[in-house]
Amino acid sequence: MSTAELENFSGLSKSISFHLACIMSYVKTAADFGERPQGHWHHERDGHLITKQVNHSLEFISSRMIPSDPTHTVDDAKDQLFGTFKSAFFPHLDNIMADVTQFQAGN
Numbered sequence: 001m002s003t004a005e006l007e008n009f010s011g012l013s014k015s016i017s018f019h020l021a022c023i024m025s026y027v028k029t030a031a032d033f034g035e036r037p038q039g040h041w042h043h044e045r046d047g048h049l050i051t052k053q054v055n056h057s058l059e060f061i062s063s064r065m066i067p068s069d070p071t072h073t074v075d076d077a078k079d080q081l082f083g084t085f086k087s088a089f090f091p092h093l094d095n096i097m098a099d100v101t102q103f104q105a106g107n
Contacts, residue, residue, distance in 0.1 A: 016054060
């Protein structure tokens with residue numbers, strides 16, 4: 001992996017972390033005060049960016065994977081390694097985003 005590719009991947013990771021932190025900060029502030037935090041926040045944008053960047057990161061990783069077992073394909077390894085993560089992460093993110101949307105609609 002080249003230095004440029006590693007920097008790109010690092011940037012994606014930092015961006016995912018930043019957008020998750022924004023969502024968690026919003027949720028914590030709303031929970032602490034029971035009202036919509038001041039300021040304008042585009043939670044749909046953050047949720048969309050997280051989904052896009054996580055998918056891009058997983059594709060980036062899978063494009064560089066070489067299965068240790070020659071009888072397995074990259075797709076097999078990807079499904080096995082990423083399937084559990086994706087089946088847990090994305091539904092939870094969707095639930096959080098739906099709750100934020102519902103909370104904002106009520107406040």
